[in-house]
Structures are given as structure tokens and as C-alpha cells.
Amino acid sequence: MTKTSTNRVDWRALWASGDLARFCFISLGILLHATNETMVATVMPAMVGELAGVQLVGWSLAIYELGAIVAGAAAGRLVSYVALRTNMMVAAMLYAGGALVCAAAPLMPLFLCGRLIEGLGGGALVSLAFVSVERLFARAIWPQLFGVMSAVWGVAAFSGPVLGAVMTELLSWRWAFGVFTLGGTAMALASFLVLDTPEATRPQATGGSAPPFPLAALGCLAVSVVLIATAGVDIALLRSSLLLSLGLIGLALFIYIDALKPRSRLFPSRLFSWRSPVGAGMTMVAAFSVATCSFTVYGPLLLTSLHGIPILTTGYIIAGESIAWSILSILVANAPPERERLIIVGGALMIATGVAGFAYTVPAGSIPLILLCALLQGGGFGIAWPFVTRVIVASAREGEQTIASAAVPTMQRIGYAVGAALTGIVAYASGFSEGLNREAAANVAAWLFLAFIPLGILGCLAALRISGAPPAKLPISPLAGEID
Numbered sequence: 037m038t039k040t041s042t043n044r045v046d047w048r049a050l051w052a053s054g055d056l057a058r059f060c061f062i063s064l065g066i067l068l069h070a071t072n073e074t075m076v077a078t079v080m081p082a083m084v085g086e087l088a089g090v091q092l093v094g095w096s097l098a099i100y101e102l103g104a105i106v107a108g109a110a111a112g113r114l115v116s117y118v119a120l121r122t123n124m125m126v127a128a129m130l131y132a133g134g135a136l137v138c139a140a141a142p143l144m145p146l147f148l149c150g151r152l153i154e155g156l157g158g159g160a161l162v163s164l165a166f167v168s169v170e171r172l173f174a175r176a177i178w179p180q181l182f183g184v185m186s187a188v189w190g191v192a193a194f195s196g197p198v199l200g201a202v203m204t205e206l207l208s209w210r211w212a213f214g215v216f217t218l219g220g221t222a223m224a225l226a227s228f229l230v231l232d233t234p235e236a237t238r239p240q241a242t243g244g245s246a247p248p249f250p251l252a253a254l255g256c257l258a259v260s261v262v263l264i265a266t267a268g269v270d271i272a273l274l275r276s277s278l279l280l281s282l283g284l285i286g287l288a289l290f291i292y293i294d295a296l297k298p299r300s301r302l303f304p305s306r307l308f309s310w311r312s313p314v315g316a317g318m319t320m321v322a323a324f325s326v327a328t329c330s331f332t333v334y335g336p337l338l339l340t341s342l343h344g345i346p347i348l349t350t351g352y353i354i355a356g357e358s359i360a361w362s363i364l365s366i367l368v369a370n371a372p373p374e375r376e377r378l379i380i381v382g383g384a385l386m387i388a389t390g391v392a393g394f395a396y397t398v399p400a401g402s403i404p405l406i407l408l409c410a411l412l413q414g415g416g417f418g419i420a421w422p423f424v425t426r427v428i429v430a431s432a433r434e435g436e437q438t439i440a441s442a443a444v445p446t447m448q449r450i451g452y453a454v455g456a457a458l459t460g461i462v463a464y465a466s467g468f469s470e471g472l473n474r475e476a477a478a479n480v481a482a483w484l485f486l487a488f489i490p491l492g493i494l495g496c497l498a499a500l501r502i503s504g505a506p507p508a509k510l511p512i513s514p515l516a517g518e519i520d
Contacts, residue, residue, distance in 0.1 A: 061231075064219075064223055065164065069131075073158070082209040087142075100155035103154070103157075108163040123164055132223075134157055136213075139214045150213075178425070178426040182369075182426060184366070186418060200212050262283075263279050264279070305433055314432055319495075320495050322447055323451075323491045327489075330391075331409075334480070336351070338481045345403065362418065364415045376426070380499050382416075383420025387412070390410065392492060425444050429444070459488075462483060
């Protein structure tokens, strides 16, 4: 290991110490989760033709998200009771077991049970990956490591649909899930072999008694996510609006219950308080996660209905968004600490510009301009997310940094769930209640993106609030060094 006062990663020193191998296997959990999540859409047609219960198809993603959100929220607290390595191994085996159930399921209800188990494992793997960076690596190099993790997520978003299509075409949709069974098993074995440091092999609460497990808060979160997911599965304006409202009330109740017991809380204190970088950062994460769902959910359908643009072309546009996320995450990761607040604001402005731009470009049908908005949205996430994650974790109160690191991806998943339900309600209210036709699609395209511009503005204001806060002090890192 080398000593230095800069925030650049000495990758050779990380490799020599074994820490780089640990980080690679930690990132594998994100790859497994995100690839699986994006693969399902491409295997769905073949799967529906074989399994009964087609009316339950909409739940295949919703129930996975339910498991991912609940397990992700619990992961930051579980390391107080059980060692990080053990948590990672159990999460990987849950993921592998769920994938095996999906691969072998003869009927849709059993398939959905597998998806729930898979979601529990996948959500835990993602949150534990963020926890691992906070616990195993020096704070000075967090932006670089979070940047690599963002790049992995972008690669997975691109490769998931490709993997599903290839496996379905060459073998069977069941083999697509079989691949994840093997991947989860390999992840569990690798976690046992690689995560062998003292920080990974002992519970966090070794100096005293572990806090009580927050079952009430976790139960409230689970019920809230079920209500939100139900609102977004089968859209009916009155029923979906009521379910979404009840789900949001439930989330507010969860935050209240979580705050009542500081020793066992699942999310950091001052969760949405703009007096703290934690609150401003979590507001930014939540706002942009909700605001950016519209194009992913309805973009291909609108472009095909309005302008006859092939699905393959819209797929390339969405892939371009993921690629921009990955590339820019890597390019800005080595930026000096004094510039990170400016980078966060720049990324927020890019995301908001992309959201607002879709309100014009999708109705107009200009492929170059639509691609530009997608690149702005993806690139904005790519440059902002590593740094806003570091700010949130570094600014959390003493003793809350581990749960803060797990809370970031969990808040992102909650935002996506809310966003998916909200986009469905807006689309239904603005035209799709009359059926899928060109006139309805034109009206939906006009309102679907305009409705989320206020959240884009909120995200920018939160980013500006972060930039006005004093930066967290970075310690001299034994793992950081100049790149040779």
C-alpha cells in the first residue's frame, strides 16, 4: 500500500493488496442484479407462451422490485448483526435460489415466488456493494469506486436485454434464468474466498449489543411498496391514484417510524432536510429517480405509435443513455474534491435538460434530438451519481455511514417504483384511457414529460443546496495514490 494525500487511485497498489479483487467481486453483485432486471422484458413473450396466468405478467417486475427495495433497506442494518461476508453470501444464494425457481417454474404463481426471492437477493447485493465500499475502502477514493459501480450498472442495462434475447433464441428463456443461478452461486463462493478482511468478517456492532431489528419500519415499507407497485401494474385512473396516494402516505409513515428509533434506523437521520448535505442529496436522488422513468417506460411505445420509428432504433437510444452513464462515470471519477460540488450541479442540469427536452423531441420525432436528450440524461447521472453518493455517505452522522451507503440505491429503487406508477397514471389520464391510437399517443407525449419537469427542477435545487454546503473532510488514505 502507498501513502499519499491525493484522491487518485493507485490501481497497482490496490491489485497488489488484494483490494482490487475484492472490489471486482463486490461489483459483480450489481452486475447480476441490474442485468436480470433489464433482461425480463426480452424473455417475456416466450415465457408468456409457456406459462399460464398471463394476467399476472405485470407483476414479474413489480414483485422483483418489492423484494429488492425491502432487502436493500434492511441490508445496511443487517451488518450490525451478521458479518458483511456472511450477508453477501446469503444474498447471493437467495439470488441464485430465486433464479433456479424461475427457471424451473411450471406455472406463473411459482415463477413470481422465484422473482420475489431473486429480488430479495439482488436488492441486498446492491446495497451491500455500497456498504462494502464504505467499510472496506478509504473515503478519498469513494468517487472513483462509485464511478466504476455506476459504469457497471450502465453496462448491465445494455447487456441484460441482449442476454435475454440471445438465450431465448439459442436455447430457452429458462436458460436465461439458469445463467443467473450459476452467477449467484459463483458470487457466493467468491464472497467467501475474497471477503476475508477483519472489516468483512465481523459484525459492525462488535463493541456492544446490537440494536433491535426494525421490523415495524420494514413492514411498513413493504406494504407501501406493494401499494405503489399495484398502482402501476394495471392502470385505472381512480384506483391507481388512490393506491399510489396510500403508498406515498405509507412511505411517509415509514420515515416517521424509522426516525423514532435512532439505534435501529434503516435510513440516515435528516433524510430530506436541506440543512444537511444528506437531506439535499437524498432529495436529489429521489426526485431524479422519479422524473426519469417516463422515457424508459413509454418512449419506445410513443415513438413507434407516433412516428413509426422501429423498436430496434429506440432500443439503441436507450442503450446510448446507458453507455453515456458508464463512460462519463469513469471520465470524471478522478476529479479533485474541490470540484465535486460543481460536477454534481452540472450533472443535475444535464438530467433536467434531458427530461425537459423529451417534452419537445418525442412529439416532434427527431431521432438526433431524442438521442441527445437521452445522452444528456444518462450522462448527467454518470457524472453526478458517484459524487452525490460520496457526499451523502461522508456527511452522514457518526454511526450512520453504513446505513447511508445502503440507503442511496434503495432510495433510487423506491423512486423508480413511484415513477413507474406515476407515469402510468399520467399516460392513462392524458389519453391512453381511450385506447392506443395516434391521437391519444400525441396527447400523452405532450403531457408525459411536462408533468415531470417540476421534479427535475427540484433535483437541480437540491444539487445547488449540496454545492453550497461545506465539503466533508477527506482523510489521508493508505489506499490512494498517484496513478503510475
